Amino acid sequence: MSRNPLLDPHVLPPFAEIRPEHVVPAIDELLAENRTAVERLVAEAEQGERPPTWDSLAAPLEALNDRLSRAWSPVSHLNGTMNNEALRQAYQTCLTKLSDYSTWLGQHEGLFHAWQALKDGPAWADLDEGRRQAVDNTLRDFRLAGVDLPAGQKQRYGEIRARLSELGNAFSNQLLDATQAWHLDLADDGRLAGLPESALAMLKANAEAKGRTGYRITLDFPSFFPVMTYAEDRELRREVYTAFVTRASDQGPHAGQFDNAPLMEETLALRHELAGLLGFATYADYSLATKMAETPREVLDFLEDLARRAVPQAREEYAELEAYARDELGMGELAPWDVGYASEKLREARHAISQEQLRPYFPAPRVVDGLFRVVERLYGVTFEEDTSAPRYHPDVRYFRIMEDAAPIAGFYLDLYAREGKRGGAWMDECRVRRLEQGELQLPVAYLTCNFTRPVGNQPALLTHDEVTTLFHEFGHGLHHMLTRQTVADISGINGVAWDAVELPSQFMENYCWEREGLDLIAGHVESGEGLPAELLEKLQAAKNFQSAMGMVRQLEFSLFDFRLHHELAAPSAAEIQALLDAVRDAVAVVPRSDFNRFQNGFGHIFAGGYAAGYYSYKWAEVLSADAWSAFEEAGIFDPETGRRFRTEILERGGSRDAAELFRAFRGREPSVEPLLRHSGIRAA
Numbered sequence: 001m002s003r004n005p006l007l008d009p010h011v012l013p014p015f016a017e018i019r020p021e022h023v024v025p026a027i028d029e030l031l032a033e034n035r036t037a038v039e040r041l042v043a044e045a046e047q048g049e050r051p052p053t054w055d056s057l058a059a060p061l062e063a064l065n066d067r068l069s070r071a072w073s074p075v076s077h078l079n080g081t082m083n084n085e086a087l088r089q090a091y092q093t094c095l096t097k098l099s100d101y102s103t104w105l106g107q108h109e110g111l112f113h114a115w116q117a118l119k120d121g122p123a124w125a126d127l128d129e130g131r132r133q134a135v136d137n138t139l140r141d142f143r144l145a146g147v148d149l150p151a152g153q154k155q156r157y158g159e160i161r162a163r164l165s166e167l168g169n170a171f172s173n174q175l176l177d178a179t180q181a182w183h184l185d186l187a188d189d190g191r192l193a194g195l196p197e198s199a200l201a202m203l204k205a206n207a208e209a210k211g212r213t214g215y216r217i218t219l220d221f222p223s224f225f226p227v228m229t230y231a232e233d234r235e236l237r238r239e240v241y242t243a244f245v246t247r248a249s250d251q252g253p254h255a256g257q258f259d260n261a262p263l264m265e266e267t268l269a270l271r272h273e274l275a276g277l278l279g280f281a282t283y284a285d286y287s288l289a290t291k292m293a294e295t296p297r298e299v300l301d302f303l304e305d306l307a308r309r310a311v312p313q314a315r316e317e318y319a320e321l322e323a324y325a326r327d328e329l330g331m332g333e334l335a336p337w338d339v340g341y342a343s344e345k346l347r348e349a350r351h352a353i354s355q356e357q358l359r360p361y362f363p364a365p366r367v368v369d370g371l372f373r374v375v376e377r378l379y380g381v382t383f384e385e386d387t388s389a390p391r392y393h394p395d396v397r398y399f400r401i402m403e404d405a406a407p408i409a410g411f412y413l414d415l416y417a418r419e420g421k422r423g424g425a426w427m428d429e430c431r432v433r434r435l436e437q438g439e440l441q442l443p444v445a446y447l448t449c450n451f452t453r454p455v456g457n458q459p460a461l462l463t464h465d466e467v468t469t470l471f472h473e474f475g476h477g478l479h480h481m482l483t484r485q486t487v488a489d490i491s492g493i494n495g496v497a498w499d500a501v502e503l504p505s506q507f508m509e510n511y512c513w514e515r516e517g518l519d520l521i522a523g524h525v526e527s528g529e530g531l532p533a534e535l536l537e538k539l540q541a542a543k544n545f546q547s548a549m550g551m552v553r554q555l556e557f558s559l560f561d562f563r564l565h566h567e568l569a570a571p572s573a574a575e576i577q578a579l580l581d582a583v584r585d586a587v588a589v590v591p592r593s594d595f596n597r598f599q600n601g602f603g604h605i606f607a608g609g610y611a612a613g614y615y616s617y618k619w620a621e622v623l624s625a626d627a628w629s630a631f632e633e634a635g636i637f638d639p640e641t642g643r644r645f646r647t648e649i650l651e652r653g654g655s656r657d658a659a660e661l662f663r664a665f666r667g668r669e670p671s672v673e674p675l676l677r678h679s680g681i682r683a684a
Contacts, residue, residue, distance in 0.1 A: 013074035015392035023090035045114035051121030103158035106145025130655035172607035178258040199226035241337035249597035261573040269570035284566035287612035313548035353538035370521030409481035417450040427476035435486035475508030495654020502620030544680025565612035625675035
């Protein structure tokens, strides 16, 4: 094979040159070189006259990790955004190899002793706070990787880790395949009455992209959502809803074809076994070893307290919806596929506003420009696009963040849904900020969404929900890109407690609701005029429409996830369903169907990093609402408050405990009251 682009030094990934056949050879070569280098470093530490120092141990290990990451990061990103069978196979092959390497590294007793000698030796006194935190995190992670285990249990730990990696990838692939396997072609728009023009144009474009006439409904969210929200044809809603909630399960139109149930059963059994090997009672206990919350009881008390406050109001909101659907829409008993439709009708009736009314004010180019202007006002940085940067798809754009006329970070922006791209929205690392041999490596982020594509000559028009999603993900991006740390393990979001990592992202959403923020973000697609006062008032009045129903839905997911990993050791699919039903009995207020298999598509906990951690969204929301209240008190663009948020939260990364960082910014412990107030929960 000719030279391998994944092995070449690069600042940005050479996407145009990367092929699936490059992946396995590159990773094989790097892992072999890394193993040799690690053994050499350990031997030097053991044979040296003095204990290891940061420069003799930590810095060269970080350089090895960074080189591996530079090769793997673009592969992982392409697997999520430009998925095809050849890349999928190469990715899967390497997952096992990377898992084996990670386990070998985490259980390397000689390496563990070298790190311990660094902490115990004279070099410790010279380390700054961030480097000490990185060393402490590393020693903790050795123990969480089973470095203290007997040989047989170490081997079993490695087998479990490798298999869990395979299972998570398989879960994600089957969910993507199930999502893309279903579509409904309609020859005309007869059954699409109620859908706005923007949705009809998108469904028509879906059909044209496949060489068909008429309209094509898919299960991608930009297609699924408008059907469930606006379609007057109840039977159409039922058909689309059924296909969506039975993805990757034993139910629905592709029953059994992509069923994730066996993967879930094996995953949960292996997680429980892994936790037991390491001396934890449950996987939930193991999960909390790296989080702000200290015990499962603390998490459950937190969630149950929110439920006590929100469920009574959620029941009132649902009773109001039932009455409206009965009296005004002439509907009998509400079915699950009616809730979104009836809720949108009630929202329009109560507040005379809909997502579709707002779309013309949020053309994607204006929103992106407005996002940049919000950040510029908050933190004094500027943005410039680099059209010469290597890209992996024509839709993708690359930007640099500038300060004092010099670049400090960069990011890829990938906004629109397409075939071969997994659903949802996320931020991921391309490169991390770190210092290597006196040279500063600048951070680069991937920012990925799945918005409705532009149709024809008109720019994509975003819903307000999509605007807040973009701001949310960019908040994660700012956490990664505005860091001042120069050690990879605590740079950006690295080393940040998982239940605090959503603080900067949720914080950014607030600018999408305030006049001062919206003046920068919104501009009519034709006239350029800002959001009229009347629409803003309606938007703000509708902000907490069914907010208690929304909160209990998140509590349902959080309680299901946490109890699943705390109460059940090796549950069957039936036991998983029974637990979800019990949680729903306690907190859910909307109707449910017997065939709903939500859990089979719950990628956050089965293919993401949120196992026994989905509660983090609500935990961090307490922090973000309280942080926002500081801006409410001082002014939402107050330069001093913005400076403190940047220096105490964004720049610190994982260099200090998350609770300490919050106290440093807010001057006190977090309070739940701002969250209740912002969410319109009357118990506040």
